[in-house]
Amino acid sequence: MIEAAHPNARSRPIDQHLFTWPANDPALLGSRCRVCHQYAFPANPSCRYCGKLDVETVELPRRGRLWTWTIQRFMPKTPYRSAETEATFVPFGVGYVELPGALRVETRLTENDPRRLRIGAEMALIIYTHRVDEDGTAVVNYAFRPL
Amino acid sequence: MRAAIVGVGIHPFGRAPGKSGMQLGAHAARLALQDAGVEWKDMQFGCGGSYSSGNADALGNELGLTGVAFTNILNACATGGSSLLAACREIQSGSAQLGLVVGFDKHDRGAFNADPSEYGLGPWYGEAGLMLTTQFFGMKLQKYMHDYGITVDTLARVAEKAYQNGALNPNAWRRTPIAFEQIKDSAMVNDPLTKYMFCSPSEGGVALVVCREDIAHRFTHKPVFVSAAAMRTRLAGAFEVYGTSVGLGHIPNATELASRAAYEIAGLGPKDIDIVQLQDTEAGAEVMHMAESGLCAHGEQERMLRQGETRIGGRLPINTDGGCLANGEPIGASGLRQIHEIVLQLRGAAGDRQVPGSPRTGYTHVYGAPGISAVTILQT
Numbered sequence: 001m002i003e004a005a006h007p008n009a010r011s012r013p014i015d016q017h018l019f020t021w022p023a024n025d026p027a028l029l030g031s032r033c034r035v036c037h038q039y040a041f042p043a044n045p046s047c048r049y050c051g052k053l054d055v056e057t058v059e060l061p062r063r064g065r066l067w068t069w070t071i072q073r074f075m076p077k078t079p080y081r082s083a084e085t086e087a088t089f090v091p092f093g094v095g096y097v098e099l100p101g102a103l104r105v106e107t108r109l110t111e112n113d114p115r116r117l118r119i120g121a122e123m124a125l126i127i128y129t130h131r132v133d134e135d136g137t138a139v140v141n142y143a144f145r146p147l
Numbered sequence: 148m149r150a151a152i153v154g155v156g157i158h159p160f161g162r163a164p165g166k167s168g169m170q171l172g173a174h175a176a177r178l179a180l181q182d183a184g185v186e187w188k189d190m191q192f193g194c195g196g197s198y199s200s201g202n203a204d205a206l207g208n209e210l211g212l213t214g215v216a217f218t219n220i221l222n223a224c225a226t227g228g229s230s231l232l233a234a235c236r237e238i239q240s241g242s243a244q245l246g247l248v249v250g251f252d253k254h255d256r257g258a259f260n261a262d263p264s265e266y267g268l269g270p271w272y273g274e275a276g277l278m279l280t281t282q283f284f285g286m287k288l289q290k291y292m293h294d295y296g297i298t299v300d301t302l303a304r305v306a307e308k309a310y311q312n313g314a315l316n317p318n319a320w321r322r323t324p325i326a327f328e329q330i331k332d333s334a335m336v337n338d339p340l341t342k343y344m345f346c347s348p349s350e351g352g353v354a355l356v357v358c359r360e361d362i363a364h365r366f367t368h369k370p371v372f373v374s375a376a377a378m379r380t381r382l383a384g385a386f387e388v389y390g391t392s393v394g395l396g397h398i399p400n401a402t403e404l405a406s407r408a409a410y411e412i413a414g415l416g417p418k419d420i421d422i423v424q425l426q427d428t429e430a431g432a433e434v435m436h437m438a439e440s441g442l443c444a445h446g447e448q449e450r451m452l453r454q455g456e457t458r459i460g461g462r463l464p465i466n467t468d469g470g471c472l473a474n475g476e477p478i479g480a481s482g483l484r485q486i487h488e489i490v491l492q493l494r495g496a497a498g499d500r501q502v503p504g505s506p507r508t509g510y511t512h513v514y515g516a517p518g519i520s521a522v523t524i525l526q527t
Contacts, residue, residue, distance in 0.1 A: 015271035041392040048383040070285030070337045077260040079273025094282050104393040119293050
């Protein structure tokens with residue numbers, strides 16, 4: 001089971017622009033077009049629907065419903081970066097979560113047991129430790145967990 | 148004015164130890180030229196590409212450096228379709244009458260490991276373990292099965308058919324039938340897809356000689372005409388490969404767009420199609436692409452597969468050469484393999500796997516990352 005990372009621990013996000021961090025109640029960061037009102041994740045400097053540059057960065061809803069999922073059962077080649085080896089690799093869930101009124105985001109799932117994943121189930125955002133760098137810094141990433 | 152295909156050549160797909168990808172392309176080119184009764188120096192233009200085996204114009208080193216106007220084309224899984232499209236435009240524009248289209252490739256074993264930056268994605272996407280086409284296949288299929296009641300049995304039937312057809316095809320890689328139960332019970336890779344429901348990267352080469360429609364009979368008594376060649380990329384918000392987000396509601400995907408465009412260009416509809424080649428990088432892709440190509444209603448695949456309608460003797464044969472599942476996927480050659488197969492079938496020259504009843508109209512479809520699709524409609 002993948003646990004939430006603690007915001008006070010020495011950590012850095014896997015990417016500076018994906019989610020608010022450190023934060024007690026983190027949120028994914030997307031962009032919303034001021035012209036056509038469409039959302040994107042991650043935030044993009046222009047709108048993919050209308051091409052305009054007039055976009056704002058917004059916090060996305062922290063809860064949503066599982067839209068689809070799969071389990072990654074073999075260890076990905078590079079560019080995958082984790083502390084795992086072929087011997088220690090643990091399959092992980094991947095899915096899309098529909099965030100109401102916004103969009104569906106692609107995400108890792110904390111759950112890798114198909115019996116506990118159901119399309120339509122309620123899901124919530126967590127920030128988890130994806131790997132620990134050599135200097136002891138935790139590299140944190142976002143995921144969704146079933147509620 | 149349409150383009151006509153008057154010569155085809157293929158290097159068998161699979162593994163070709165000791166041969167470069169380029170040599171597989173040259174082998175196919177020589178066979179295509181021979182099939183049309185022409186020589187490389189007769190070509191007024193050439194086009195084609197590979198993903199992992201170098202620039203296609205370097206084939207001149209193998210075939211002879213003739214000064215020909217050769218354009219390298221690289222468009223992911225739509226490389227072959229895009230190459231044929233470019234050739235058709237060359238001919239339709241009147242700038243040339245006769246040319247060669249070629250595609251070849253030689254990939255390493257295992258899943259492709261693409262670089263996120265080539266797709267405009269940050270390094271985090273790869274580091275997090277999301278840069279895998281197989282995940283997209285699993286997730287799109289999971290949703291589709293949920294929405295339209297497609298069962299795992301249907302996926303296994305698609306794969307079973309592919310390996311049966313591959314066994315009849317001397318150019319296929321996988322030539323041994325695999326039993327339905329074995330496909331179903333093989334190791335799960337990306338749920339709901341098992342090992343034998345996936346194709347693998349492989350090696351191969353295909354070439355076509357194309358010419359202006361009105362001179363086709365100089366080269367063959369059985370020309371195959373390109374009634375449509377269309378290519379489309381993704382729309383904002385559509386559910387496609389390497390999509391960090393998807394819009395709410397249904398947004399047509401690249402396959403749906405390319406398919407509609409091709410029918411419109413040809414002035415034909417799905418009911419006019421006799422034989423089909425669909426991108427089947429995994430068994431579920433064939434199922435979903437059937438409906439996205441307008442060849443059936445969503446969910447109807449369950450019954451069609453159960454009743455064998457897409458087998459060689461069925462109402463609408465699909466992937467008669469074994470598709471990607473039995474041939475593997477050398478990216479540059481894969482789309483042209485589909486066209487090669489349809490040409491053989493329309494000529495009545497497909498040997499043990501010949502579709503009965505003299506098919507007259509064929510449909511080919513490729514789909515690839517990050518949301519690109521090419522469709523052709525071919526006729527006698």
